[in-house]
Amino acid sequence: MKKILILTLALFVVGIANAAIQPLEGTNVVGFSAVVADLGDNQIITVPYVACLNSDNAIFLADLVSTNGLKADASDPALADQLIVMTYNSGLDKLVYYYYWLNNGAGWTAIETTLVEDGSTTVITPPAASAFEVARGLGFWLKRANGSTADVYVKGELSDANPSTGIVDGLNLVGYGSAGSMNLTNVIWTGADGGNGLTTTSDKIIVVEDDGSLSYYYYFTNPDWPGAYIDLDGMWITEAYEVADVTIPAGQGFWYLRRNGGNFNFEPDGSN
Amino acid sequence: MKKSISILTLLLVGISAMGVGLSQLTLSISTQGPDFYADNTAVQVGEKYLLVYVSNGATFAGLNSDGTLVDAVGNQIVTDAVAVEGAKCGFKAIQYDPDMYLPGGDFIVVLLDTRDADGAVGGLVAQIGTSEGADAASENSITLNSISVAAKAGDDPAMVASTFALAPAGTQPPVITSLKGEGESVEIKVGNVRALTNYEVQSTTDLSAGNWEAVSGGTRLQLSAEGGDEIPRTLAVPQDDKVRFFRVIVLGS
Numbered sequence: 001m002k003k004i005l006i007l008t009l010a011l012f013v014v015g016i017a018n019a020a021i022q023p024l025e026g027t028n029v030v031g032f033s034a035v036v037a038d039l040g041d042n043q044i045i046t047v048p049y050v051a052c053l054n055s056d057n058a059i060f061l062a063d064l065v066s067t068n069g070l071k072a073d074a075s076d077p078a079l080a081d082q083l084i085v086m087t088y089n090s091g092l093d094k095l096v097y098y099y100y101w102l103n104n105g106a107g108w109t110a111i112e113t114t115l116v117e118d119g120s121t122t123v124i125t126p127p128a129a130s131a132f133e134v135a136r137g138l139g140f141w142l143k144r145a146n147g148s149t150a151d152v153y154v155k156g157e158l159s160d161a162n163p164s165t166g167i168v169d170g171l172n173l174v175g176y177g178s179a180g181s182m183n184l185t186n187v188i189w190t191g192a193d194g195g196n197g198l199t200t201t202s203d204k205i206i207v208v209e210d211d212g213s214l215s216y217y218y219y220f221t222n223p224d225w226p227g228a229y230i231d232l233d234g235m236w237i238t239e240a241y242e243v244a245d246v247t248i249p250a251g252q253g254f255w256y257l258r259r260n261g262g263n264f265n266f267e268p269d270g271s272n
Numbered sequence: 273m274k275k276s277i278s279i280l281t282l283l284l285v286g287i288s289a290m291g292v293g294l295s296q297l298t299l300s301i302s303t304q305g306p307d308f309y310a311d312n313t314a315v316q317v318g319e320k321y322l323l324v325y326v327s328n329g330a331t332f333a334g335l336n337s338d339g340t341l342v343d344a345v346g347n348q349i350v351t352d353a354v355a356v357e358g359a360k361c362g363f364k365a366i367q368y369d370p371d372m373y374l375p376g377g378d379f380i381v382v383l384l385d386t387r388d389a390d391g392a393v394g395g396l397v398a399q400i401g402t403s404e405g406a407d408a409a410s411e412n413s414i415t416l417n418s419i420s421v422a423a424k425a426g427d428d429p430a431m432v433a434s435t436f437a438l439a440p441a442g443t444q445p446p447v448i449t450s451l452k453g454e455g456e457s458v459e460i461k462v463g464n465v466r467a468l469t470n471y472e473v474q475s476t477t478d479l480s481a482g483n484w485e486a487v488s489g490g491t492r493l494q495l496s497a498e499g500g501d502e503i504p505r506t507l508a509v510p511q512d513d514k515v516r517f518f519r520v521i522v523l524g525s
Contacts, residue, residue, distance in 0.1 A: 076356070077363040078302040084416060086298075097298040099365045113298070114351055116368040121351065124367075141416050170295070171414060206414055214414075255414050 046175020046253035062129035077101035084141040098126035137165030139173035139253030175253035184236040191264035194221025206255035303421040305360025310434040314359035328376035338468040370411035378405030385433035397437040436524040467495040470523040
């Protein structure tokens with residue numbers, strides 16, 4: 001009897017101890033996302049993650065795109081998968097293109113770009129992929145070599161901060177800096193310009209589809225238009241003036257054409 | 273605070289945008305190879321390629337033997353590239369202001385044969401080959417532009433340098449100033465020459481038939497520098513020759 005009582009008491013004590021012990025959660029969550037980029041294509045991909053152990057900090061290009069399964073070559077950049085970034089170079093005061101190719105055994109390797117100007121040329125040497133910081137929301141090209149068959153993955157640490165992407169006048173190569181997909185109808189685009197209801201003057205998003213074709217979407221703001229257009233106010237629309245119910249997969253980038261209104265940061269989850 | 277940090281981060285990392293005054297286009301070139309010379313030998317490592325812009329309404333008029341364009345108004349040399357292992361043009365990326373090479377014009381890749389008499393590349397341009405034209409992109413292009421010249425069909429080479437470069441304007445007819453020896457070899461000297469021109473020694477044993485053929489080792493003769501007047505050369509001839517005649521021509525004339 002006493003043994004049963006002790007056993008029961010022991011089991012009760014263990015039960016209490018188990019109820020009190022909570023798992024110690026890690027400080028971060030990391031992940032990867034597959035990006036659709038078929039062989040022979042040029043696909044725009046974007047940065048949905050930040051660097052591991054440095055939430056909110058930028059990630060380096062070499063860490064962003066998983067090279068597992070990508071097509072590498074021992075000596076010829078033309079035969080390998082490539083990453084091409086378009087970014088501003090303050091020394092030259094112009095946009096520059098940084099090319100990187102997947103060098104078998106050496107990883108992403110920088111390729112010099114020749115800047116051709118009237119009467120002169122300048123060699124532009126990109127920073128090493130391991131030293132080139134890319135911010136969430138930055139877009140760049142992934143150029144698949146013929147014979148590339150593997151899926152492409154972007155990887156890194158999830159950030160708690162709301163995604164925020166800078167937009168300037170003209171064409172911007174950007175993306176939605178989130179590990180999840182983005183639907184144009186489900187977010188609030190504070191700062192986007194609706195062109196007074198005209199698709200010829202409004203902000204424009206250009207998406208490169210899987211087959212290489214281009215799809216165009218326009219931001220619409222004009223509360224004074226007839227009733228039929230009220231539901232379009234503050235929405236992205238198609239050329240046919242219909243709501244653009246478009247989902248852009250995680251890791252895929254797009255072009256943002258800013259025609260008016262100057263610089264702004266779009267935070268499409270409405271946090272601003 | 274968050275918005276300030278976001279903007280600062282943007283400035284530090286760089287702006288991926290094409291704003292007013294910053295606009296640039298990019299283009300990469302390569303050939304898939306193998307590319308060949310006209311004598312059916314594969315292009316050597318170090319051989320030269322050119323990227324040429326052909327203006328709207330113009331055609332590519334070719335090159336002079338000194339590497340300059342025959343039509344410097346309708347054609348522009350954009351950049352050069354180098355042959356790599358595999359007898360092909362190595363990958364090269366350029367960027368440029370959209371105003372430099374307007375849409376409506378074409379980009380072409382030009383293969384040069386710069387082998388000298390000893391077969392080493394880096395001499396004057398003897399022959400060239402060209403690719404199909406690729407449209408120049410517009411200022412608002414959002415595609416990644418590249419030219420990768422592929423083989424035409426089956427085992428056909430991607431490019432063949434088979435068109436002669438032209439002798440520079442004003443080139444005078446050469447003259448043989450001396451001939452020594454007979455039997456297994458002869459030594460000739462060619463005068464009235466200039467440094468930017470390729471010369472070829474030809475021979476025949478029957479003047480009436482007119483079958484002149486290039487003498488081995490006597491093609492692509494070049495002066496090492498402008499100012500010299502004669503090109504000395506020892507040429508092998510058939511051992512049992514009883515008679516042989518020689519002349520010198522200007523390649524590409």
